[in-house]
Amino acid sequence: MDLIQFQAVGKDYDNQTALRDITLSVGKGEMIFITGPSGSGKTTLLKLVYLAEKPDRGAILIGDVEMETLREAQIPLLRRTIGVVFQDFRLLDNKNVFENIAIALRIRGISEKEVKTKVFDTLKMVNLRHKADAYPRALSGGEQQRVVISRAIVADPTVLLADEPTGNLDPGTAEGVMRIFKEINARGTTVLIATHNRELYRNTGRRVFTLDSGSLVGEVRG
Amino acid sequence: MSLPYGATLALQSLRREKWINLISVLTIASALLIISIAVFVVYNIDAATRSLPERFSMVLYLDDDIQKDRVDGIISTLRRNSAVRSVRYIPKDEALRELKAVLKNSTYVFEGLDENPLPDTLELKLRKEAVGPEAARKLSDEALRIKGVREVDYGEKFLATLHSLRTGAKTVGIVLIVILSTGIVFVCYSTVKILFYRRKDEIETFKLLGATRAFIRAPFLIEGGAIGLAGGLIGLIGIFAFYYAVLLRLSVSMPVFKAVLFPSGLFLFLPGVGIFLGVTGAAVALGRLRY
Numbered sequence: 001m002d003l004i005q006f007q008a009v010g011k012d013y014d015n016q017t018a019l020r021d022i023t024l025s026v027g028k029g030e031m032i033f034i035t036g037p038s039g040s041g042k043t044t045l046l047k048l049v050y051l052a053e054k055p056d057r058g059a060i061l062i063g064d065v066e067m068e069t070l071r072e073a074q075i076p077l078l079r080r081t082i083g084v085v086f087q088d089f090r091l092l093d094n095k096n097v098f099e100n101i102a103i104a105l106r107i108r109g110i111s112e113k114e115v116k117t118k119v120f121d122t123l124k125m126v127n128l129r130h131k132a133d134a135y136p137r138a139l140s141g142g143e144q145q146r147v148v149i150s151r152a153i154v155a156d157p158t159v160l161l162a163d164e165p166t167g168n169l170d171p172g173t174a175e176g177v178m179r180i181f182k183e184i185n186a187r188g189t190t191v192l193i194a195t196h197n198r199e200l201y202r203n204t205g206r207r208v209f210t211l212d213s214g215s216l217v218g219e220v221r222g
Numbered sequence: 223m224s225l226p227y228g229a230t231l232a233l234q235s236l237r238r239e240k241w242i243n244l245i246s247v248l249t250i251a252s253a254l255l256i257i258s259i260a261v262f263v264v265y266n267i268d269a270a271t272r273s274l275p276e277r278f279s280m281v282l283y284l285d286d287d288i289q290k291d292r293v294d295g296i297i298s299t300l301r302r303n304s305a306v307r308s309v310r311y312i313p314k315d316e317a318l319r320e321l322k323a324v325l326k327n328s329t330y331v332f333e334g335l336d337e338n339p340l341p342d343t344l345e346l347k348l349r350k351e352a353v354g355p356e357a358a359r360k361l362s363d364e365a366l367r368i369k370g371v372r373e374v375d376y377g378e379k380f381l382a383t384l385h386s387l388r389t390g391a392k393t394v395g396i397v398l399i400v401i402l403s404t405g406i407v408f409v410c411y412s413t414v415k416i417l418f419y420r421r422k423d424e425i426e427t428f429k430l431l432g433a434t435r436a437f438i439r440a441p442f443l444i445e446g447g448a449i450g451l452a453g454g455l456i457g458l459i460g461i462f463a464f465y466y467a468v469l470l471r472l473s474v475s476m477p478v479f480k481a482v483l484f485p486s487g488l489f490l491f492l493p494g495v496g497i498f499l500g501v502t503g504a505a506v507a508l509g510r511l512r513y
Contacts, residue, residue, distance in 0.1 A: 050430065052430060073434070073435075076429070076432045076433060076434045077432070078432075079429075079430065079431065079432035080431075080432035082432075084430060084431075086430075090423075090426075090427045090430070092424055092427065094234075094238065103427075103428070103431065104431050104432075106227045107428065107431055107432050107433045107434075107437055108432065151431075
C-alpha cells in the first residue's frame with residue numbers, strides 16, 4: 001500500500017525549475033533513499049512532503065489525502081504525523097537538549113509526565129541521556145544530529161524525513177545514525193532519506209531514487 | 223493544552239527580552255498613570271457634586287393674599303408632578319422670621335418696615351434625576367402656569383454651570399482615556415511585533431513541527447497581558463504615591479484637599495485595563511503578521 005505518492009509534480013523557484021514531472025510512490029513501512037548532486041532537488045522534494053513548500057504542478061498524496069485540498073488549519077495536524085531531520089538542524093539555541101526534543105510533544109498537547117518519559121526514552125535510544133541539560137552550542141555536530149533525530153522520532157511519526165542526515169559526520173557517527181534509522185523503520189515508520197553519501201544506501205537492498213537537475217533520472221536497489 | 227506551556231514560553235521571553243519589555247511596561251505605566259489621574263479628577267468632581275441634588279431646592283413665590291385652599295390646591299398639583307420629591311409651604315410670617323434669624327446681626331435692614339414685604343412661598347425639593355438644567359426649567363415653566371404662582375427661582379445659572387463642569391470633566395476624561403488607551407494598544411502592538419520578529423526562526427521551527435496558530439499565538443497574548451498588567455500595577459503605585467505624597471501633604475496647608483477621595487475602583491480598574499489593552503495590542507499585532 002502506497003503511503004506517499006508524487007504524481008507528475010513540478011516546482012519552480014523564481015522561474016527556475018527545482019523539480020520537473022516527478023512521479024514516484026513510497027510504500028507504507030518502506031525505507032527509501034533519494035540521491036543526486038547538490039541542487040538536484042532532494043531538499044525541495046522533502047519540503048513538499050512536509051508542506052514547507054507547495055507544488056506548482058501535479059499532485060501529492062499522503063495516504064488518500066491530496067495535499068492541495070488541505071485547509072490551513074489541517075496542515076499542522078498533517079505535520080504531526082511526520083518527523084523531520086532538517087539539514088540545518090533547526091535546534092533552538094536558547095533551549096537545552098531536553099527542551100528541544102520535548103517541544104515536539106508539547107506542540108501535540110501531551111502531558112508533562114508523558115513528555116518526560118518519552119524524551120528520556122528517546123535520548124537513551126540515541127545514547128544522549130547524559131546530555132539532556134546541555135545546550136546545542138555545547139554539543140558536537142554528531143550529537144546535534146542525534147538530538148534532531150530524537151526530536152523527529154519522539155512523537156512516533158508515521159513518516160520520517162531526513163535531509164542529509166550524515167552531512168558533516170565522520171563515518172563511524174554516520175553509521176550510528178543509520179542504525180537508528182533502520183531501528184525506527186523496523187518499528188513500521190516509513191523513512192525517506194535524502195543524501196549524496198553513497199555509503200549510506202550501498203548494499204541495503206532499499207530503493208534509491210536519483211535526481212538530477214530536478215528530474216527523476218533513475219530508480220535502483222541499493 | 224498549549225496554555226500552560228504558552229505561559230512558560232511567555233515567561234522565558236519576558237526574562238530574555240527584559241529591556242524591550244521594561245521600556246514597554248514603563249510607557250504603559252505612564253499612560254495609565256495619566257488615565258488614572260483623569261479618573262481621579264472626574265471621580266472627585268462627581269463625588270463633590272453628587273450630594274447637591276438633595277440640597278437643591280426650587281422656590282415658588284405665590285401671589286399676595288392668596289387663599290389657604292388655593293395654596294393647598296397648588297401643593298397637591300405639585301405633589302402629583304413626578305419631578306417633585308417634597309413640597310414645603312412657608313407662610314410669609316415664617317419667611318420673615320427665618321430671614322430675621324439669618325440677618326440677626328443686621329437688624330437695621332428691617333427698621334422702618336411697617337408690613338411684611340415677603341410673599342408666601344413654596345419650597346420644592348426635586349428628585350435626583352430632575353436636578354438638571356433641562357428638567358428644572360421644564361418644572362419651572364409648569365409651575366409658572368399654575369394659577370397663584372407669581373415667580374419661580376431655582377438658581378438656573380448655578381445648575382447650568384454645575385452641569386457643564388460635570389459634563390466637561392467627563393468628556394475630557396473619556397477623550398484622554400480613548401487617546402491614551404489607543405497609545406497603550408500601539409505600544410503593546412509594537413512590542414509584540416518586535417518580539418515576534420526576534421523569535422521568527424523559533425516560530426518557523428514550531429510551525430514545521432506541527433504547531434497550530436493557537437500554540438504560536440498563546441505566548442504572545444500572555445506576554446502582552448503580562449506587560450499590560452505590570453504597567454497597570456506600576457501605574458497604581460504611581461497614583462497611590464501621588465495621592466499620599468502630594469495630595470495628603472498639600473491638605474496640611476490647604477484644607478480643601480482633605481475632601482479629595484481616592485477612587486477605590488482603581489485597584490481593579492488599572493490592572494484590568496492594563497491586561498485588556500496589552501492582550502488587545504498583542505492580538506492586533508498577531509492578526510497583522512503573516513505566519
